[in-house]
Amino acid sequence: MNTRSILVVFTLLLITVRQLIAQSPGDTLINGDLLPNAPELAxxxxxxxxxxTIKLVHPAQVDVLHGNAGKHPLYDRPLTVELWYPARVPGDKQPTVTYESTLGRANDPKRPLVPFTFQGRAARDAQPDPSGGAYPLVIVSHGYPGSRLLLTYLTENLASKGYVVAAIDHTESTYGDLAAFPSTLLNRALDDKFVLDEMARLAGKTSKSFLSGLLNADNTALIGYSMGGYGVLNAAGAGYSPQALKLFGQMSGGSTALEVRTQASPAYKASLDPRIKAVVAFAPWGMERGVWDADGLAGLRLPTLLVAGSKDDVSGYEKGVKAIYDGAVNADRHMLTYINARHNVAPNPPPSASMRPGVSSDEYMHYAEPAWNERRINNINQHFVTAFLGIHLKGMDNKKYLDLPEGDTAEGWPGFKPRMTVGLEMRHDKP
Structure with missing residues (x-):
């Protein structure tokens, strides 16, 4: 190599080093940050x-995991809730926070728990910003297993747009405390309703909570993913079927505790909460197992956004999420489909910890999509959830972003850059 070539190589290396040195923590791509092809409302x-982070306790709940002959004791059910909200944070730059989560599954030696951290764009324990009045409330419910931190790309994004967002750690359904399935089947909608009640209490004028006056619980949306979708649809009016009660009894030793969430139950109909104005369900589980029938789906009357992968092999598509959409005949409903995506159309991208040597590949695949870029999915979800909640919680004129032509989507969706809607389908039907 001659002297000139050596000089050129040295110069290029020097430029690269300077660029690396110049990078600040804010230059790192964090969950929810925009890709260059992100749609407008992302x-x-x-x-x-x-x-x-707050801790709640739901007293005197049925402990379906203990007891016999269909009879169960009661217990005080603890719930951890993560809250994101508009805040007063000094300085021009976006704040950052370190979240602590876990890979793996409790009580599964093949998938041991692996703690990990990841960064977000929020300020821990910051003072709230009351300048927007009482903000709409959004309650978020994770999958099985999952955690309250599974969708931080979306929870942070919504808070930046003037929502208070409450994401639940559903006890006995998280990575760290995973227990038998009947607890999840029974408690999802009950947890959602309890957290809504608690948010209303803490937002009251006489409350000493930082939430006092900050949110309007009378203007609430529910968002759920997988088993979270199973729960939020039920909380929104889709009562479970006799088949769901039979399935629950088979799994729980004959318990009938789920009967109060079935469409035929007077107690269920009395529990429906007018404070809930809209629902978003990502890949909701259950339709393929007969969890809903025509009567139950007809009970869903709230504006609904369903999001699914056309190759979902957990919740199903044609006989799963699409069947929910087709059966919810009394709801003003949209369905966004990621063509060739499977089940993971909602969570954060795979954490770096899932790629460590020795960690089961299942931990990576718990987050990853085989045919889609997860960050791209996140940006698209931010766009459409923003449009949908803007209409139903804030009265915004966002219809052009949702009322889209069916069929070939290669061009022409408002808010999308040219060529960036390939692989997406949107349906819309009214009652």
Missing amino acids: ARGSYKVGVR
């Missing part, structure tokens, strides 16, 4: 974001 809003 961008963050004008508010800085605060985040806090």
